[in-house]
Amino acid sequence: MANRTSRGLPAKLGLALCYVAFAGFVLFPLVWIFLMSIKNFGDIIAYPPRFVFAPTLSNYAEILFGSEAERASGQVPDLIKFLMNSVIISGGAVILSALIGIPAAYALARRRDTTSDKLRFTVLSFRFAPELVVILPLYVIYSRVGLYDTYVGMILVHQLITLPLMILILASFFRDMPIEIEEAARVDGAGIWTILTAIVVPIARPGIASAMMIAFIFSWNNMIFGLVLAGGNTRPVTMGILQAMTFDQIKWGVMAASAMVSAFPGMVAAVLFQKQITRGLTLGAVK
Amino acid sequence: MASIQLRGVEKSFGAANIIKGIDLAIADGEFVALVGPSGCGKSTLLRIISGLESATRGEILLDGRIVNDDSPRDRNVAMVFQSYALYPHMTVAQNMAFNLKLSRKDKQEISRRVEEAARMLDLVDLLERRPGQLSGGQRQRVAMGRAIVRNPSVFLFDEPLSNLDAKLRVQMRGEIKLLHHRVKTTAVYVTHDQIEAMTLADRIVVLNRGVIEQVGTPLELYNKPANLFVAGFIGSPSMNFIDARLKDSASGQKAELADGTQILLPARPFASKSGKITLGMRPENIVVERESGNMAGTVKVSEPTGPQTHLVVEAAGTDMLAIVRADFAARAGDGLRLSFSPNTLHVFDAESGRVL
Structure with missing residues (x-):
C-alpha cells in the first residue's frame, strides 16, 4: 500500500x-x-x-563568582543577587497568580453568561496593552506609596503578566473537565470551596503546573518592569545584562554571558516541559 | 428514607419550556422509573429532585418538607450518574468515603461502612485501585457503592447502565433490583430503555415533551396504555397501529380497515366523534395461521431471534409485526392469515390519541 x-x-x-x-x-x-x-x-x-x-570561561567566572575586586572584599556578585531577585519576583508572582487565578478561572469556566464573557475579555485585554502604557504612571504611584524597589511592588506589577496567563489557560482547562464529577461532589455534600480544593485542583494538577510554568517563563523574561520599577535591591536578572555597560567600557563578553545565564532557566524549562507548555498554550484552541 | 412529592413543577431554560407542570407522588421505599424519549425532560426532572437544578415554578417535597431552596447537601439524596462521575484522583475506598468524610463521621465508622458496601457490591479487592484501573462494570458498582454507603433518603439514578455493554447491562439491572430489595430506599430511576424500566420499577412514569403521559405499574402500562404514545413506547417490539373506522353491527362493534376488512372489537361501547379510530395490536397477540383468520397478509421479512421469530407481514396496506413460534416456517412471499382476539385489541381515538 x-x-x-x-x-x-x-x-x-x-x-x-x-x-x-x-x-x-x-x-x-x-x-x-x-x-x-x-x-x-x-x-x-x-x-x-x-x-x-x-x-x-572568564566571562562566566566574572559574573558568577565576581570580579577580582569583589572576590577580595567577599561581596556577592551582582548577577547572583539578580538571579535570586528574579527567583523571588517570578516565583512570588506565579504563586500569587495561582492563588487568585485558580478560583477566578474556575468561576469563569463554570459561569457561562455574558458577565463572565465580559470579564474574560477584560482579563485578556491586559495582555493587549503594552507595558509601556502603564509603566510611567506606575512609577509615580510606586514612588509615592513606597513600593518602588520592593519585592512586593515587583510581585504586584508582575501580576499584569502572570495573572491573565494563569486565568486564561486554566479557564480553558477547567471548561474541558467533565462537570458531572463536580455535580457528584455537590450531591456528596461538598460546597464550592471543597469542590475546588478537593476535586478540581487535584484533577487539574497537570494543567495548573503547565500554566504556572508558562507564567513563570513570561515573568522571568520581562525586563521593562525591572528597568523602571526596580532599584538596587530588587533588580531582576534581565537587568544584569545592562550591568556590563560600565562607565568606561562595554564588556561585551560579560554581557553575552549574562544574557545566556538569564535565558537559561527559560530554555531548560522549554526543553523539559515542551509537551505541557504546548498543551497549555493551545488549550481550548482545539475543542 | 423518604417520600417524594412534586407539585406543579415547571422548568424553562430561557424561552424553552423543558418541564411543563409535573405532579407526582412517590411513596417511601418505592422504586419509580422515569422513561421517555430523549429530550422529554426526564433527566432534568431528576436533577430538580437532586437539587442540582432549580425548578422555575412548583414545589418539591421530601418527606413532606418543601426543599426547593435546599442545596443537594441538605436534601440527603445520592445520585448515580450515567458517566459514573467517579473522582479520578481518589481510590475506590476514598471515592466511597468522600461524603462520609465531608459529614465528619469518625474514621472507624467510615471504614466500617465502606467495607460493608464493598462487600455488598463485590468491591473488596478493588478498594485501593483508582477508577482509571477499573472496567466499566466495576466503575458502575463503585458509583453505586458511593451512593449506598451514605445511607441516603433517596437514590437517584440517571441512566446508570447506558454506558455498559448489553450483557453487563442485564447483569447490573439484576443487581440494582436486588440492592433495592435489600436496602428499601426510595429510588427514582431515569432511563430511555423501557425494558429497564419495566423490569426494575414498581411504577413507571412515562414522560413526553415535558408532561406526564401516564403513571402506573409496568403491567398497567403494558395492558392499559392511556394513549398512543404510551402504547407505542411500552412493549418491545412495539405495538402495531392501523387506522380504521368504527362500525356497528349485529354481532357487536367492529373496526373497518381501509381495505374493507372488519375486525370485531371488545364488547364495550366505543364512541368517537369522528368515527375514526386507531387500532393497536401487540405483535405477541396476533394469531398467525396458514388458512383460517380474518385478514390476509404476505410475509415480507422473517427474523428468527431464537426462541421466537418476528414476521413482518404486509396486510391491509400496512406492515405489521407479528411474533410466532420458532418452528413456524415462513419465508418472504408466503401468504398467511392473521386474526385478533377482541380482548387483546387496543382502541384509540384517531384524533386525540386517547384510549377509548
Whole structure:
C-alpha cells in the first residue's frame, strides 16, 4: 500500500531546506551570543568575526563568582543577587497568580453568561496593552506609596503578566473537565470551596503546573518592569545584562554571558516541559 | 428514607419550556422509573429532585418538607450518574468515603461502612485501585457503592447502565433490583430503555415533551396504555397501529380497515366523534395461521431471534409485526392469515390519541 504521506525526493529536500533555514533563523542569535560569551575581548571585536578561537570561561567566572575586586572584599556578585531577585519576583508572582487565578478561572469556566464573557475579555485585554502604557504612571504611584524597589511592588506589577496567563489557560482547562464529577461532589455534600480544593485542583494538577510554568517563563523574561520599577535591591536578572555597560567600557563578553545565564532557566524549562507548555498554550484552541 | 412529592413543577431554560407542570407522588421505599424519549425532560426532572437544578415554578417535597431552596447537601439524596462521575484522583475506598468524610463521621465508622458496601457490591479487592484501573462494570458498582454507603433518603439514578455493554447491562439491572430489595430506599430511576424500566420499577412514569403521559405499574402500562404514545413506547417490539373506522353491527362493534376488512372489537361501547379510530395490536397477540383468520397478509421479512421469530407481514396496506413460534416456517412471499382476539385489541381515538 502506498504511504499517503510519502513525497518525492525534491519535495523532501525542499522541506529539509526550509527546516534548516527556520532553525538557523531561530538559533543563530542564540549561537552568536553563546560564542560571544566564551570569547575574550580581542576575539569579540575582531573583524571579520572569528569562528576559530581559544574559548574562555572568564566571562562566566566574572559574573558568577565576581570580579577580582569583589572576590577580595567577599561581596556577592551582582548577577547572583539578580538571579535570586528574579527567583523571588517570578516565583512570588506565579504563586500569587495561582492563588487568585485558580478560583477566578474556575468561576469563569463554570459561569457561562455574558458577565463572565465580559470579564474574560477584560482579563485578556491586559495582555493587549503594552507595558509601556502603564509603566510611567506606575512609577509615580510606586514612588509615592513606597513600593518602588520592593519585592512586593515587583510581585504586584508582575501580576499584569502572570495573572491573565494563569486565568486564561486554566479557564480553558477547567471548561474541558467533565462537570458531572463536580455535580457528584455537590450531591456528596461538598460546597464550592471543597469542590475546588478537593476535586478540581487535584484533577487539574497537570494543567495548573503547565500554566504556572508558562507564567513563570513570561515573568522571568520581562525586563521593562525591572528597568523602571526596580532599584538596587530588587533588580531582576534581565537587568544584569545592562550591568556590563560600565562607565568606561562595554564588556561585551560579560554581557553575552549574562544574557545566556538569564535565558537559561527559560530554555531548560522549554526543553523539559515542551509537551505541557504546548498543551497549555493551545488549550481550548482545539475543542 | 423518604417520600417524594412534586407539585406543579415547571422548568424553562430561557424561552424553552423543558418541564411543563409535573405532579407526582412517590411513596417511601418505592422504586419509580422515569422513561421517555430523549429530550422529554426526564433527566432534568431528576436533577430538580437532586437539587442540582432549580425548578422555575412548583414545589418539591421530601418527606413532606418543601426543599426547593435546599442545596443537594441538605436534601440527603445520592445520585448515580450515567458517566459514573467517579473522582479520578481518589481510590475506590476514598471515592466511597468522600461524603462520609465531608459529614465528619469518625474514621472507624467510615471504614466500617465502606467495607460493608464493598462487600455488598463485590468491591473488596478493588478498594485501593483508582477508577482509571477499573472496567466499566466495576466503575458502575463503585458509583453505586458511593451512593449506598451514605445511607441516603433517596437514590437517584440517571441512566446508570447506558454506558455498559448489553450483557453487563442485564447483569447490573439484576443487581440494582436486588440492592433495592435489600436496602428499601426510595429510588427514582431515569432511563430511555423501557425494558429497564419495566423490569426494575414498581411504577413507571412515562414522560413526553415535558408532561406526564401516564403513571402506573409496568403491567398497567403494558395492558392499559392511556394513549398512543404510551402504547407505542411500552412493549418491545412495539405495538402495531392501523387506522380504521368504527362500525356497528349485529354481532357487536367492529373496526373497518381501509381495505374493507372488519375486525370485531371488545364488547364495550366505543364512541368517537369522528368515527375514526386507531387500532393497536401487540405483535405477541396476533394469531398467525396458514388458512383460517380474518385478514390476509404476505410475509415480507422473517427474523428468527431464537426462541421466537418476528414476521413482518404486509396486510391491509400496512406492515405489521407479528411474533410466532420458532418452528413456524415462513419465508418472504408466503401468504398467511392473521386474526385478533377482541380482548387483546387496543382502541384509540384517531384524533386525540386517547384510549377509548
